[in-house]
Amino acid sequence: MENRKVYLDKHTNLLQLEEHMYPLVDVEKPNVFRNLFRYDEIPKIAFNDRIVPHCMPDEIWITDTTFRDGQQSRTPYTTDQIVRIYDDLHRLGGPAGKIRQSEFFLYSKKDRDAVYKCLERGYRFPEVTSWIRASKKDFELVKEIGLKETGILVSCSDYHIFYKLKMTRKECMEHYLSVVRECLETGISPRCHLEDITRADIYGFVIPFCLELMKLKDEYQIPVKIRVCDTMGYGVNYPGAVIPRSIPGIIYGLRVHAGVPSELIEFHGHNDFYKAVNNSSTAWLYGACGVNCSLFGIGERTGNTPLEAMVFEYAQLRGTLDGMDTTVITDLAEYYEQEIGYQIPAATPFAGKNFNVTRAGIHADGLLKNEEIYNVFDTEKFLKRPPLVAVSNTSGLAGIAHWINTCFHLTNGNQVDKNSRLVHMVKEWVDKEYEGGRVTVLTDEELLTVIEDTCSSLGIRLGGQA
Structure with missing residues (x-):
């Protein structure tokens, strides 16, 4: 206790006592939280009444996955469609760039053509970023195109580590860190997609892993982002709910115990239990600067957090749109229905034909x-x-x-x-x-x-x- 550091929290202006370190817990058997996730029962939401404080960052923003996760559940967009939508995202985000980034696949010629054309627009926002497999060949592709940041899949629950990757936690962490280091060696900023975090051992794997990622950030002096991926939509925003389902608990742990700055934390939600919007807003409230969204919620299974929903959440939380042009939402809805042929459900808030x-x-x-x-x-x-x-x-x-x-x-x-x-x-x-x-x-x-x-x-x- 005597050796623990006392420091001033610049956000709260209160002295804080540094928490103890969190080493990797390399278990022999996977911890799949069977008490919460019995496959033959509905998942349980348990409470321990451990409350963490709100910590809204000084600035918050939206990032876009329309051309990545949004293409995983529908017919791929054409190059021209991607460029048109990208133009509209730029208009929607306004001069302050509240839609900060948009991520793209790079595997097909069509996708790469779209990336080049979007880059030619010369917009500062949304910044064009990519999503790749964890391989050196893919890193070179990102570098060749000239992108400054790329997403990398780093699944973090024991479901994935033991059952999908067939590794131990130690082997998995070492593999991930070597991949991230390769990315940093190319001068590209990695965005680590912590897949299935709401079924992961937060303090036995996620926090130790993120502590190592922050060391790499300091070593290379290149930002390393953490994307909190609620892949199955299990996250909840209830105060006092237990981790790994607690979004407040996860964001707090990353900030306070792993030392991840708010501007490097981004939440990516899915809507399997109708909680994507609430969980995204909660991530903002507890310290994530970014929330990752898809237009009209189009995405894997039940979809992602709808981007247009978070535009209005932003306005409600901040008391201003900060220059975002919400009329573009209607332009996009009409374009999707008339040109792309996608029928937005009539009762969809803000975009469906019957919402008002x-x-x-x-x-x-x-x-x-x-x-x-x-x-x-x-x-x-x-x-x-x-x-x-x-x-x-x-x-x-x-x-x-x-x-x-x-x-x-x-x-x-x-x-x-x-x-x-x-x-x-x-x-x-x-x-x-x-x-x-x-x-x-x-x-x-x-x-x-x-x-x-x-x-x-x-x-x-x-x-x-x-």
Whole structure:
């Protein structure tokens, strides 16, 4: 105890007592946390009520894996599609570069062509980085292209070390460190992807391994990043949950016990248990500067943390968008659906076609009186998408009036209200449709035809008195 160092934490401005060292625990049998992860049972979330403090970094950012993990579950993008999306990511990230990096495969000519074309854009952000296999041949490819950073897979749970790699922890660590050293020898900054960290022995393998990585960082004077990969989505953000499932506990351990600076910690989440967004936000709150995301959450199995979700999480946590252009999200959604042919689920927040559409008549009545009542924020300002009402048998007079006002861009004195003759006649037509056995929502084309015919019979023009 007497030899432990006392130092000043620059973030909290409090004196801290250095924790004891964490040597590698080289077990004979794998520790797969069978008490938490019985394969024939649902995984368990256990608690020990050990609470770690929030430690939001001075600056936080988003990184992108649309062209890497995002391509592992869909038809590969063409070179032109990658360049177009990359351009939009640059616009979305804004002048401050809040979308800091984007990672690419390098194996096919198509991928390499896309990398060259993106580099030609000359953008500072998102920085083009790569993801490679842990081989010297791949390092040379990164160097040849001129990239400054690359991701390297370093699986860290005993599931992978013992069952997939067929190694001991000591053999595995030595192998990983030799690979990272080779990368550093080429002058390239390695980004170590700690796969399956939420089933890993954090203090028996992960912390000792990261301590060695930080020594290499100091030796070569080249940044060594740590990507916290919640590969199976087991991570939880609950205070007092036990590691390895605790995201706060993992981030705290890396910062405090392994000495990894916040700017070198990045969280990569999967959505198997619907927790990708919450876990990413939690990683920010407890000391990770970066969260790694994919557009619209497209990725392996249930997908990654949706990039557009973290744009709005950023704004909520920081109180500002810091120059990010959120209208680009709508541009990207339209491009995916119209040009790429990918159908975004209609209820997807911020991007789905129905995310701000209401079908309930009582909600429509509220929207008609004041859209703040039933809309999350000014979606027309931030996403170029005003709140809409889908007309069905439950929409009521208010829903039809709101639909007409929105569709025809009627404002102020030109708006129709639920008491107008036009709205009542359209409502009568809608009721007859459903009385006749209809069960589907009415299409825009049908409504436009009915409204046009009704206006003609009434001798009115929308924009005038209705």
